């Protein structure tokens with residue numbers, strides 16, 4: 001891979017967004033934690049540019065994340081953002097301190113001067129600020145290139161060293177010319193050419209795995225979701241029948257899902273596929289368990305055990321493939337953002353496993369890039385564009401203890417809701433839509449009789465990246481049809497509600 005930009009992560013909530021914005025411009029960007037990469041490694045890799053992300057700390061606090069100031073002398077262009085701006089000033093010998101009594105938060109007027117970083121940016125525009133500290137004294141060799149009413153150094157530059165930094169967040173859409181500013185940095189300052197294509201990734205991954213895994217047996221955990229499907233097809237292209245796909249039907253799948261996975265991958269793609277029906281085993285382990293994180297951990301561990309057992313039956317297996325993608329890695333605390341939920345394919349992994357190594361071919365790709373890779377690999381559109389489905393399946397959509405009966409209720413309600421959304425015009429705006437069994441019962445009336453039945457919650461979100469999400473404005477008539485069908489067709493349900501919470505403060509899944 002030729003051109004790369006390094007994003008050094010200091011714990012900011014927008015760290016992924018920065019990498020995405022750069023990749024959107026066809027330049028490969030990778031995120032590394034500030035304590036997971038050294039100046040020596042940076043030199044060796046030969047990055048075209050470096051971005052320092054924001055972060056919640058104060059640079060003058062001893063415990064705050066710092067970096068070797070040598071990074072500013074490598075001759076590689078740097079762009080510091082927010083905390084990264086203050087850190088740049090601090091490392092270069094400037095002074096950082098509280099920005100007066102209040103700091104700046106939200107949309108703020110930005111005044112820029114003539115500089116390559118601001119090519120195409122009007123002298124007055126709107127930027128997004130979120131800071132308490134400010135650069136109070138500039139380091140030697142630096143000059144101010146932007147300000148706001150409250151912030152005299154909203155951007156600075158050392159032209160000779162090509163070191164730029166901005167107090168505001170160019171990566172968020174609220175900064176009117178954020179995209180232009182990032183693009184000026186990567187193309188005009190770093191000199192990137194912008195020729196990175198997903199096809200390059202696919203080709204080089206297939207080539208790499210052909211060499212690396214030649215003659216080895218590889219076991220793949222296929223779930224039927226986009227991520228594992230893309231990982232499996234990619235590996236299948238590299239090593240053919242030496243890839244054995246094990247599809248564990250944990251009994252927590254959606255209606256008819258197990259059969260359709262078998263049909264697509266086993267029959268249509270002609271992969272080496274083993275389907276394990278492990279419903280009883282999973283439900284047995286989950287009996288009496290109500291705590292969400294425990295459910296996830298149990299499912300994650302049981303998955304691995306099943307794979308180990310299958311591996312033993314198959315004979316010697318050298319590697320295990322998983323469809324982990326970039327946001328899973330970062331959300332599970334392997335990046336710098338704190339752990340939000342333990343995604344089963346990372347967080348729940350037991351420390352002792354029987355495989356030599358886990359291979360995660362998609363661990364550096366964002367969801368949209370995984371889909372693009374899927375199309376490149378010739379995977380049918382209905383799989384590539386399928387809505388995401390979590391590894392722990394319906395377990396995170398059924399509050400309280402899991403039982404087969406409750407799961408069947410949820411499956412039926414979910415199938416109806418999905419069908420109604422798919423028939424409607426709102427479908428392109430609904431990125432993930434499903435039913436939740438709330439485990440709450442309430443009183444209703446049917447015919448002349450009193451009922452006491454379950455409440456189903458319907459959830460649909462509109463989002464680009466699932467890091468933040470809005471609830472989908474599903475038309476009332478679609479909700480009405482779903483509600484009426486669910487209460488009529490699904491035994492045991494007498495109430496349907498619609499979840500109108502965004503993420504944050506809620507998450508997409510209920511558990």
Ligand code: XMP
Pocket residue numbers: 296341342343344345388389390391392396432466467503506507508509510
């Ligand atoms: P949350 O609920 O964290 O969901 O807002 C964000 C996205 O991640 C999916 N998700 C998971 N995917 N294993 C997965 O593979 C998991 O454990 C898991 N938990 C949540 C969720 O469906 C949504 O798309």
